[in-house]
């Protein structure tokens with residue numbers, strides 16, 4: 001990769017350095033103006049990828065060299081720019097760009113990368129990169145590296161959300177930066193000329209870009225189940241019989257809604273994997289792209305899983321608080337009074353005891369497994385696993401959590417669904433509705449576990465393709 005890098009980075013080097021610095025053998029030299037947080041993260045990543053880095057500071061003697069990795073040279077701004085083979089990063093806030101005009105001569109002909117972000121959305125102003133290009137007309141300004149966080153830059157994390165967007169009016173300079181980004185482990189995307197730079201600068205300001213869909217889905221599910229529950233147990237009894245159950249809205253209704261949302265959201269984490277498997281089985285190849293909606297859904301599984309976990313945690317806390325309610329105390333007292341009046345000594349029903357113990361046990365175990373899943377979804381923990389371990393945890397334990405959650409719900413409902421009293425106003429119990437999708441997912445997974453399907457899928461995932469995808473000459477041969 002590094003050899004690929006050398007040619008374009010070295011080619012076209014146009015240093016007017018009057019006093020060039022001695023260059024160590026090794027990777028190409030990249031310079032960074034500014035010694036702040038972004039500069040440090042960038043230097044760490046560049047050094048790890050085999051580049052030599054020279055940081056240019058207004059006052060190099062003031063910098064704590066221990067903050068930068070070994071091999072990073074800290075010089076004056078002028079010396080740093082002089083020593084750059086071709087690429088110079090401006091890791092300085094845009095309001096200070098004008099202080100760099102003294103470097104115009106040194107920067108002439110070099111690729112000047114602007115990494116700054118906008119401070120406001122939709123301001124309609126000229127972008128920072130366009131301002132920089134105006135200040136340095138003889139440099140080739142490229143906009144890019146607006147990753148969401150400097151942490152991602154340092155860690156080199158790259159999934160869909162770690163894509164770096166690059167734009168410039170100079171195509172050769174843009175190619176150089178695209179290649180540099182690739183060498184750093186990012187997925188760069190060419191988005192055109194410098195006129196696109198405002199959009200790139202605004203990208204880090206958009207809040208939680210990968211969370212919008214999952215949050216909206218969870219919210220819609222919440223509204224549906226909360227509305228359904230309120231209608232069935234509060235609004236209709238009030239309109240029909242004048243029963244006032246409105247006090248249930250803040251706690252009881254919430255606590256019944258949250259597990260339903262958690263269960264359906266958890267099913268939505270595993271459903272796209274099944275759909276993807278069905279696509280691959282039907283197509284007989286893994287080399288055809290999934291439809292965009294499925295790709296998008298697959299990329300949001302982690303967010304959906306974490307939102308499901310949040311609902312589970314809230315459900316656990318709400319459940320623990322149920323007995324603290326004043327209404328719970330009254331219910332207990334009323335039951336005791338009725339028992340005494342009926343002269344019943346022991347009202348314990350063996351079946352009910354079993355039911356509640358099994359229901360609680362499955363709930364606690366499911367909660368434990370989901371906690372494990374949530375912890376292993378953190379990059380710092382997940383990185384400690386190899387691929388098989390990670391797949392086992394995320395898929396094997398994931399389905400275990402789903403099964404335990406379904407059992408928890410089934411034990412909660414017990415045989416209640418078979419009595420007409422559970423269907424007031426012809427509305428089925430909510431837990432039955434919440435079980436539909438998770439059960440479909442579980443049955444679908446069991447179906448895919450059939451040996452004929454598992455073996456075919458395993459073959460496809462190892463690169464096998466059905467005959468209809470073979471090139472014609474191969475078929476003839």
Ligand SMILES: NC(=O)C1=CN([C@@H]2O[C@H](COP(=O)(O)OP(=O)(O)OC[C@H]3O[C@@H](n4cnc5c(N)ncnc54)[C@H](OP(=O)(O)O)[C@@H]3O)[C@@H](O)[C@H]2O)C=CC1
Nearest residue numbers: 034035036037038057058091092093096116117145146147
């Ligand atoms: N693309 C991305 O994802 C990200 C981009 N950024 C961008 O990177 C740039 C730097 O951010 P960051 O490193 O966090 O900021 P810092 O404040 O940590 O660092 C800025 C550096 O600029 C240098 N500098 C040069 N001239 C001046 C001046 N006149 N006044 C003040 N400082 C000056 C200073 O270095 P010295 O004193 O050594 O000269 C200072 O350390 C910003 O434009 C920011 O928007 C930041 C985070 C993420």
Ligand SMILES: [Fe+3]
Nearest residue numbers: 259315363408
């Ligand atoms: Fe529960």
